[in-house]
Amino acid sequence: MAGRPEQRSEHRADYGWSHIDAVLDNLDIFREGFVQTLRLSLFAAVSALILGTGLAAMRVSPVPPLRWAGTAYVETVRNTPLTIVFFFVVFVLPQVDIVFSYFTFAVMALTIYHTALVCEAVRSGVNGVDAGQAEAARALGLTFSQTLRLVVLPQAFRNVVQPLGSVGSALIRNTSIAAAFGVQELTGISQRLTTANPGDVVAVLLAGIVCYLVLTLSLAWAVGLTERRLTRTPR
């Protein structure tokens, strides 16, 4: 981006469409921010989905210490502001010589936080599956993990496509906190561009909002599609 004018090219006195130049002249910066937000969301979402499902398995397992550990994690993390989680990862981990890029730190912080939310969504789905399903599986001789993997979780996920979608949507919006911790994602670049173009704050922020909407509405569409797919009855 070196040599690119962050200020819009020429000053015009009117208050009409010219403000959009602050956006149009910096489209490549917006694209960079958009891609960073998308990458943060994807990496954190996939990690949180895997870890959150594992955590939910712990919380429904017959082994008490696993249940306690799962509950402790969820209650601690879910009741901590995400910003504090970021502080912890970005400033405390380096003190014990764990150092990654700001991007990786941001993915870690987002994953830690949303793992707890995914866990609770999946767990509510597990509780929504009729107890007879797990009983029938155990009666066949399936182990606990087989029962969960082959019978309970596939049905639980069907029940929680929407709640998981909400967690995903929150995750996309929560990536904006990474802006305060050195990641130039959508919020970060919006802030930079508004500083460079103080007369065009509204245009720049609206453009940022549109970018977030593209992400969240795409997710909502995918969630709706998935739900229809899963509830369709094959013949």
Place this chain on the structure above:
Amino acid sequence: MPLVTLEGVSKSFGKNRVLNDINLTVEAGEVVCVIGPSGSGKSTLCRCVNRLETIDEGRITFDGRPLPAEGRELARMRAQVGMVFQSFNLFAHRTILDNITLGPRRVNGVRRAEAEEKARALLERVGIADKADRLPRQLSGGQQQRAAIARALAMEPKLMLFDEPTSALDPEMIQEVLDVMRSLAASGMTMIVVTHEMGFARSAADRVVFMADGRLLEVAPPKNFFAAPASERAADFLAKVLTH
């Protein structure tokens, strides 16, 4: 050696003593029907045999060994005991064929092609070969219960447990399920059947067990039991269920 033994088995839910000092042995090849009023502990007794319920006191053995504690050992034991539930409990997200092949494939390590071939033969045997690719909810109650029986038989169990298999069915579907159970009994399968179907108990059972208030009050061949129950409680029960 008996296939199943219960010695001094007791169990409470809170203050409610649902099983009270139960002693029973079931020989291989035997069909035992457990009857009695609702809340007498029949279902709990049935569920204790494959440890879906734990017991507070006493001892249960299967095939000469005490029931193992929770874990792989218990899973192996359960694989040899088929169970049929009142509410069918077919896996709702899987086709009928998948329901039947899941156990053999995942527990016994049977290859898919082999498991499916056997599953189709079992579906043929219970009379719903054409439903293999349907989901459970697309079948009638009677068809679902027959599929559930096929699922249990696919594991080639040494013992079949039936926990009120016809209680959730419309009257016209009860017969088709009982017919399957009758032919299974005739084939020499060891069965413990908790039921309200007195006709089935009378014609298919080797012995009838009568339970009331968590106690096992009578064990007798059906001919003797239905003609002349030894306890007043049983006589009273039979008078109520047989006259309607």
